[in-house]
Amino acid sequence: MTKNIWHPFTIIKGNPEPLKVISGDGAYLNLEDGKRVMDCISSWWVNIHGHSHPEIAKAIYEQAQTLEHVIFAGFTHDPAEQLAELITSKLPRNLNKFFFSDNGSTAVEVGMKMAYQYWKNLGEDRKTFICFDGAYHGDTLGAMSVGERSLFTEVFKELMFDVEVVPFPETWIGDTERALKEDAVIERIENLLDQHPDKYAGILIEPLIQGAGGMRMCSEEFLQKLHWVNRQFDALLIFDEVMTGFGRTGDYFACLKAQVEPDIICLSKGITGGFMPLAATVCSDDIYEVFNSSEAIKTFWHGHSYTGNPLGCAAGIASWKLLVENESAFKNMEAIHLKNFERLKNHPRIKNLRVKGTIAAMDITNGGDAGWEEGYLNPVSQEIRKIALDLGYLLRPLGNVLYLMPPYCVTEEDINGIYDAILEMI
Numbered sequence: 001m002t003k004n005i006w007h008p009f010t011i012i013k014g015n016p017e018p019l020k021v022i023s024g025d026g027a028y029l030n031l032e033d034g035k036r037v038m039d040c041i042s043s044w045w046v047n048i049h050g051h052s053h054p055e056i057a058k059a060i061y062e063q064a065q066t067l068e069h070v071i072f073a074g075f076t077h078d079p080a081e082q083l084a085e086l087i088t089s090k091l092p093r094n095l096n097k098f099f100f101s102d103n104g105s106t107a108v109e110v111g112m113k114m115a116y117q118y119w120k121n122l123g124e125d126r127k128t129f130i131c132f133d134g135a136y137h138g139d140t141l142g143a144m145s146v147g148e149r150s151l152f153t154e155v156f157k158e159l160m161f162d163v164e165v166v167p168f169p170e171t172w173i174g175d176t177e178r179a180l181k182e183d184a185v186i187e188r189i190e191n192l193l194d195q196h197p198d199k200y201a202g203i204l205i206e207p208l209i210q211g212a213g214g215m216r217m218c219s220e221e222f223l224q225k226l227h228w229v230n231r232q233f234d235a236l237l238i239f240d241e242v243m244t245g246f247g248r249t250g251d252y253f254a255c256l257k258a259q260v261e262p263d264i265i266c267l268s269k270g271i272t273g274g275f276m277p278l279a280a281t282v283c284s285d286d287i288y289e290v291f292n293s294s295e296a297i298k299t300f301w302h303g304h305s306y307t308g309n310p311l312g313c314a315a316g317i318a319s320w321k322l323l324v325e326n327e328s329a330f331k332n333m334e335a336i337h338l339k340n341f342e343r344l345k346n347h348p349r350i351k352n353l354r355v356k357g358t359i360a361a362m363d364i365t366n367g368g369d370a371g372w373e374e375g376y377l378n379p380v381s382q383e384i385r386k387i388a389l390d391l392g393y394l395l396r397p398l399g400n401v402l403y404l405m406p407p408y409c410v411t412e413e414d415i416n417g418i419y420d421a422i423l424e425m426i
């Protein structure tokens with residue numbers, strides 16, 4: 001291990017030394033040992049345009065020479081205002097008020113705190129969030145509380161708050177039970193809201209795709225049904241689009257793809273194209289108005305030192321412009337994944353093929369023999385990582401779930417090459 005560094009999500013003993021990266025360009029990372037690997041997962045899903053994009057680098061350099069940072073309470077600046085305007089122009093009409101923070105977990109914390117205080121400000125005491133099994137919303141205590149309880153959260157379970165968990169109606173290509181699963185979940189949520197209308201602060205979901213929980217996908221129709229329930233019972237609907245935002249699902253945001261208007265949306269990862277840590281929680285005008293008061297007790301007392309950092313916002317503006325200019329790249333990637341699925345669909349070690357826009361996933365099986373653990377700790381993940389690196393690809397399966405989430409600069413040939421490698425590995 002590096003002498004002074006403690007790496008995230010890494011068992012300290014017995015793990016291979018981290019690989020040193022010297023530089024990146026486009027979809028590729030250049031390692032110290034001379035190896036060049038294609039980053040098929042956009043480095044924890046952030047580098048939507050690939051590495052070291054000159055336009056974003058230039059925007060940060062220019063901004064750094066003008067204003068690198070300023071306290072965001074009592075002050076504002078052009079980059080923050082422009083970025084908020086650009087992004088809200090593509091969000092559903094009700095989502096207009098931007099609250100900046102600096103990572104996905106805090107974007108979710110802010111969303112939950114806003115929802116909770118919204119009810120408090122209205123004189124209601126709604127404490128419980130409805131969340132989905134398999135969810136991942138981050139690693140702060142609040143974000144962990146609304147995520148799947150697992151090995152990762154086990155040590156902290158006494159510090160976390162209670163939530164109401166409902167099944168995530170995951171689906172895949174060829175799933176014949178989709179509508180049944182969805183209706184059962186909707187009925188369960190309806191019952192909860194009907195029986196205790198004053199209990200629930202909000203419904204929190206990773207729309208269309210649960211990321212770290214195993215790239216589990218649900219349908220647009222399910223989100224529409226959820227939206228309908230939310231409107232019937234006057235609950236707040238919170239979309240955690242930390243992963244799904246900025247083109248990932250084949251549209252700018254999952255809520256656009258599903259044509260659903262959540263009350264709060266949490267954004268990070270792709271927001272700066274992977275250049276700067278930045279996040280935003282965007283809420284509806286209706287929510288904002290409930291905080292629009294001169295009373296101190298109704299104020300949203302939350303903020304971070306780097307809130308609205310001008311360099312982050314400048315990177316965000318440059319990244320957004322690239323996204324709009326190259327819209328076809330993320331809109332067309334699903335068709336390329338689907339073409340390649342034809343080569344995998346009858347493979348005995350692959351099941352539950354699924355795709356949404358730029359994200360494709362599949363479960364690796366052992367062909368039905370006993371002793372195969374579905375889940376994050378399945379050792380096939382390490383095996384695939386190693387063989388993929390030898391072949392020149394950065395892949396990081398979530399246990400036995402193999403997924404691709406490449407930057408949008410990859411070509412059709414690049415993607416076909418990744419699938420060639422998958423077939424070779426398996």
Ligand SMILES: Cc1ncc(COP(=O)(O)O)c(C=O)c1O
Pocket residue numbers: 103104105106108136137138139206211212240241242243244268269
């Ligand atoms: C859907 C979702 N929400 C929140 C987070 C947390 O983001 P961060 O790692 O930036 O705190 C993640 C990270 O993977 C995520 O996928």
